[in-house]
Amino acid sequence: MSTPTDTTPAQPTWDPDVAAIIARSSRSGSLRAVGVEGARRALESIERPAGPQMQSVRDATVDGPHGPIPLRLYRPPAAPPENAPALVWFHGGGMIMGSLHSFDRLARDIADATGAVVCNVDYRLAPEHRYPVANDEAYAALHWLTDNATDQGVDPARIGVGGDSAGGSLATATALRSRDENGPAIAQQVLFYPGLERRTDRPSMREFGDSPFLTAEDIDWMKNLYLGDDPATDDSYGVPALTDSLAGLPPAILAVGYGDPLRDAVEAYGDRLRAAGVPTAQLRYPGMGHGFAMQAPSVARARAAISEVGALVAARFR
Structure with a gap:
């Protein structure tokens, strides 16, 4: 006699701090239900404790292919006044939300943890600005910091790219484009749970596609707002998982939570990087969901991950 099989999707055992966030959360359903402006208001309204103190925080505006691009440069206490390593950083938000304000804390955390100057890029958002606008602005920001490294107290030989979620996708695409176009040499890529593909039928997507932090419906909606509705028009910069070859890319660090629906896509990309001969560190954090780096103020394991x-990152720069 066969035993009935339970086909109920697995649920992660959330870290206690993460479980407390879920218990306090008033969110129900997908972001699509509140719309673009509602999602933006919700993100910008979150109050976060002040982040680590910096030597300096300076705003700049640089010329870009679609107009001026606001940047914010964070110099942490450990960074020397000259020839410091740096990360050009792209914030998350599904390509439709996020700002220098809402990702200020994360930028400070990254600068403090790495000892690198963080150049946070306030790229234009969809649906007002669809692909390839944000990708173009990400690449332009890399060029600007490389071209102006000495003036910014940065070592041009130690500039990396990084980002979280949608920003991780932009960092990945920027590394691909710089390789393909013989652009600036990138020292490393630092990717927190990057969104590298449209929704694909992977086990983590089936298991956690209705998670409290990111749903499958969210992914479809936000990807369509930036890339358009027709996957046949996608290319390897808009959807980095489509790239044929990953050879010749800079060393990579990929971090993802066990309960993230993007987990398997992130780890598959990491496997491809290693197979292509790219030095790659892959880190999976138990009890964590999508966006855990933004939860660092209240989640001890997120702080440990950062x-x-x-x-x-610091070791690679050395």
Whole structure:
């Protein structure tokens, strides 16, 4: 006699701090239900404790292919006044939300953990600005910091790219484009749970596609707002998982939570990087969902993850 099989999707055992966030959350359903403006208001309204103190925080505006691009440069206490390592950083938000304000805390955390100057890029958002606008602005920001490294107290040989979620996708695409166009040499890529593909039928997507932090419906909606509705028009910069070859890319660090629906796509990309001969560190954090780096103020394991990634980044820069 066969035993009935339970086909109920698995649920992660959330870290206690993450479980407390879920218990306090008033969110129900997908972001699509509140719309673009509602999602933006919700993100910008979150109050976060002040982040680590910096030597300096300076705003700049640079010329870009679609107009001026606001940047914010964070110099942490550990960074020397000259020839400091740097990360050109792209914030998350599904390509439709996020700002220098809402990602200020994360930028400070990354700068403090890595000892690198963080150049946070306030790229234009969809649906007002669809692909390839944000990708173009990400690449332009890399060029600007490389071209102006000495003036910014940055070592041009130690500039990396990084980002979280949608920003991780932009960082990945920027590394691909710089390789393909013989652009600036990138020292490393630092990717927190990057969104590298449209929704694909992977086990983590089936298991956690209705998670409290990111749903499958969210992914479809936000990807369509930036890339358009027709996957046949996608290319390897808008959807980095489509790229044929990953050879010749800079060393990579990929961090993802066990309960993230993007987990399997992130780890598959990491496997491809290693197979292509790219030095790659892959870190999976138990009890964590999508967006955990933004939860660092209240989640001890998220703070530990940022510290761990930061130590790897610092070692690579050395």
